[in-house]
Amino acid sequence: MARTPTTFDVFNAVAEPRRREVLSVLASGESPVGDIVSTLGWPQPQVSKHLQVLHQVGLVTVRRQGRQRLYRINGPEIKPIYDWAATFERFWDHQLAAIKKRAEQKANFTIPPAGRSPGDAVNN
Amino acid sequence: MARTPTTFDVFNAVAEPRRREVLSVLASGESPVGDIVSTLGWPQPQVSKHLQVLHQVGLVTVRRQGRQRLYRINGPEIKPIYDWAATFERFWDHQLAAIKKRAEQKANFTIPPAGRSPGDAVNN
């Protein structure tokens, strides 16, 4: 098999940075494709294609108005990501506390060695 | 070009559902690879490979202990996702409020027409 398809879920759809940019533009409100194109300065087909992906996973909504298509963010679909990340909230809160504690101990008892600080992702 | 590499950023690393499963396991605390393998029941190389991706983007930290490698979640790296999603918080809050408002108006003033409700992702 290969990588999880972009339309598999919201996480995959949003992984593409360009798609997050599109969502940023739409954060200002409902907008026709043309406006997004001129705001971002990308070729129109690219914008349309990214919008299709966002639409397939439900992150945006479309509405026709004359020859335009007005896209709008579908907020609730973003919440799962928020909720998932929130699951790990204690990991950055706790870590902050731990770092603070270590900093205090160093300041009180030792002269810090000229090495890496604990918690670094080194170790290879 | 092709798709954004999985090691490009945290969003791409986490897009893979299996990788989120690995993080879930690590949420219970620091763990050697073998434990993750037996918990998830996947082939060991797969687990190692996913761990490498998570490590490259900084989502986990490694520490050697004898012949084992103990992996641990690196919380702060998850926060950017949380922060990004939080940017759109108003979109699901507002939408809730709007739905509520519409429901009240319908109940008070009209007999609802047998059509779609506004905001539907239909229109194709």
Place this chain on the structure above:
DNA sequence: TTGACATATTCCGATATGGGGATATAATTT
């Protein structure tokens, strides 16, 4: 009906992926 405007779709090619399986590296025990 012809033309202009707005958007979507198709075809192309290079690329990184993830799983499978085999094997390499590293640390420990006997």
Place this chain on the structure above:
DNA sequence: AAATTATATCCCCATATCGGAATATGTCAA
């Protein structure tokens, strides 16, 4: 040193992706 345990790496391949460019579809106006 040899065997064992723990983990990482390598090779192979089917697949979906993204951008580019061209073109199709749809809608409105004259």
